[in-house]
Amino acid sequence: MTVSLHAIGDNTTRLWGMTNAERVRRIGVSQGFAPEGETVVLAHLDYAFDPVWTRYLKDKPGTVVTRGGRPVLAHVGRIEMAEAAALMLAGAPLPGLREIEAEDEAGIFNEALRKRERPFVEPLVMATVPQIERLSYKGAYKGVTDLLTKYLWPEWAFRLTQLAARWGLSPNNVTAIGTGLCIVATVAFWQGWFWTGLLTGLVFMVLDTVDGKLARCTITSSRLGDIWDHGIDLVHPPIWWWAWASGCAVYGRPLSDQTFWIVIGTMLFGYVAQRLIEGAFIVRFGMHIHVWRPFDSDFRLVTARRNPNMVILFASLVAGRPDWGIVAVAGWTAISLVVHLVRLFQAMGVKRRGEPVVSWLA
Template identity: 70%
Template structure:
């Protein structure tokens, strides 16, 4: 990591009272700088370069990540300067370009935010088009939506992709307006997750599904709220991911146990076979995903188009809940949990085959990369 002295200070220019996600442009910029551990303001400008930010605009934080290693680069929107990573000697000229519309020094590289090719996200191994827009009151709803959509990183399951983006967007806006923190949302969701587990255990499946549905939506909201309001934290990230990692096997155990009080008890042999299949499949799939990242530097779900499409339905919590919901509609929660166990093992086979194919193709000299790049 660079030392603080070598990092360009992020310096706001101008003023803008328009609020985005409940924040002024200056406060949002300060949070973006803090997230990147960059100095903020003139008083901390100790390096040879600075990043000037025109507060008449707001932008996806990905632009700062992209611009930081590219001194001598200016990001524009509609011909106007949005961000400029420049040497101190060019600062006065760039400030005039922002405040008076003067020409930029000819040696600076200008990059238009609206260009078709966008930028390459190294962390996600995919190409994307981050937003950069003029922050005026009439544009706030569209910018907030663009910010929210941009917070969906990578590929996901069919429920998160198609069913509740609008629900989660509305709840994210409400949470931002009333000042609920992402950790507050995670706390509410954690309680609901426990309530759903208890309901499943007692065979109150409809109650558990409703409670679980609310929890699953909030599980989307907390992460999106953290990204949109630039308030991600190590605690929140560990808490959210910890709950996501631990609770699914517990839910499946509770559902299988709840079949007895519901009146559709599994035999002992079936119960333990289902639990073994689901736990084994769950753990090994996670290990395969981790191995793929370590070996190839990207998630298995972004390798080829098939993998992204299979991620929509692979045996993760949300697709599994669709199976359980369908089985409950016909009054057979026992069939549902057996079907989930079977689907878990089939998904495991698919992931195992894909990992093996990737290894063999790499050994054959092929360079693997994401189809989203």
């Protein structure tokens, strides 16, 4: 069965720099709705909604989502489309359809993420734009993250995402700026200019949040952007650590040859092995290792990825011992690797006992 997504009504209020009609169109394209389907999901332009709703309704014909008793989204047959649209525009109930109240605290189950969540549906007027953009931004990231992304710069990234949308910047534009800053930070670390590298790296790390959020909030994700962004994220951290270890000599705190290669080997092996373990967990259990149990989500805050490692390096530089910092990063990488390996084996043990391995967020 093919399904199309149609906007009904009219609304000139802009959200993330675009009209609601354009937003609905982009949602339809990104979620693979057909231009003219056998059935149709109607979207009332007086409301803005989390794209999770249309994905959820796509395979649920005969369902209507309401807000304050008024129908906002409805999956109906093409024959019933005109009548259903007229009732929705009048704010009247749609008889015979299963109703889901957007305000229901129980929310809906997101099959892709294997967890329960409550997507937003809000009336779209100028007064509600700031609230809706914040809800949209918050909903653009569905997983767990590190302590810096969660606590230090959420507001910075939100404001920058708003500015980028207003200025018409694409996510790839932001990624390009970030890539340049990433390269500058690498050179600075190699030359022992650690404060310059940290400041440049901080801006890059914030932009690394912004490009993904901008893509999701403006529904402009692309294959190129995804490969580019994730490719930079995957490649640059070990290069940064190598550059930092080399820069210690220029700074005046050189590592011995033996220590240098132990640090580099530990970090490279630990970084690659940890990523492989995360991938193995996804393949075997269909979810990220960091959403299995509360411990795993909490450990994601500090696990030896780029941002927590940068906190360690910053602290060491404040103490005037960047050499201690890179050694500490290597040690923390080894500890994090052991933790991930243990968690993988524990999950495998749970499955062998016939118990389900499911996310605590479900």
